[in-house]
Amino acid sequence: MNPEQPDRHDQRKALYRAAKDVTYVLKLRPGLKALLDVLIDHIPNGAPRPVSPAAMQRLADKLGCEDRAIRYRIARLVRLGLVTNRCLANGRRHVQRARTGTIVHVAGIDLSPLLDTAWDWADRAADKKDAYARRARLRFQISEKRGALVRAFRGEEMPADLEALWSGLPRDIAKLGLAALEVLVDKVDRLISVTLADQKSFAGQPEECDRAYITDQGQSESCNPAMPAGKRAQEKPPRQTPRCGLEHVSLRQAVMAAPDDWRIEMERHGRSSWHILAGIAYQRARALGVSPSAWALAQNAVGTNGAAIIVMMADAKSHARGGPVRSVGGWVRRMAERAEKGTATLHRALFGLLHEEAVPC
Missing domain, CATH: 1.10.10.10 (Winged helix-like DNA-binding domain superfamily/Winged helix DNA-binding domain)
Structure with a gap:
């Protein structure tokens, strides 16, 4: 009905x-x-x-x-x-x-x-979509089984009877109908079951030529407790970032030493943090004449927070603000080089800003 x-x-x-x-x-x-x-x-x-x-x-x-x-x-x-x-x-x-x-x-x-005929067309469309999905699954199964046959006889000569059966299979299966694909799947299954029943590759067993792949691993102290203590002592410790006195500087002190426009911009964010201070310093660095290489040098020497403090102090000491620093980019690079050598005392320069005293680094 x-x-x-x-x-x-x-x-x-x-x-x-x-x-x-x-x-x-x-x-x-x-x-x-x-x-x-x-x-x-x-x-x-x-x-x-x-x-x-x-x-x-x-x-x-x-x-x-x-x-x-x-x-x-x-x-x-x-x-x-x-x-x-x-x-x-x-x-x-x-x-x-x-x-x-x-x-x-x-x-x-x-x-x-x-x-x-709307309902009839809807049924025919659903049947066509289902048949298309079944054809796609069958094509995938046939391709997988063909690949297994090829891998099984890789490097070997295929027997004559198997070669005849293999040659009789259609190569282009993209345009085959559903019935033809079902027949082809049965043929491939029979071909595999008859000729490759005793193949180890189909039984899930490794071939004799398969060997475990072992990587060369160097000796370590944990894996080789018998390693001489002198050799362990010769190993260099990991490089540590020079502190240059920045461990004595708190976030509150850095914000108080910053110029007024820096503090106003930080207040717009609603709170103070090292992340915000570093972001402001990075944005102002190019405008102040700090090249990307100088910023990278400072960041590599004292970290991102330390680089932000160096840029902030260079801006506060700049000639435009009445300070002695005429080249902000050059001052940042020089302080970064000194910090990398461990000879800079950046905390003294920052405390000098707090007390409005020009203390040399």
């Missing part, structure tokens, strides 16, 4: 779904699908039947083509049994209404055949 037909309010939605299913099943060209959508759009509300009275010129303007192309597409849809041409004798289309405004007759392209 067929399902009930959708009411008039759901006709347009059902027609859109049917047009999509028909396009997928029959592989309609985009022009035919676009014409179906435009015809559905122009079905008047309240029409007794799903008839589209859209004029030929309006359809041509909507689709951006000539009238003869529209006529050809409509004839194609009629031959496919999707629509019926119910235009007047002279090809005119119109909508006739009663005095109450109710539509009593519509002349145009009737989409009732498409609506009547």
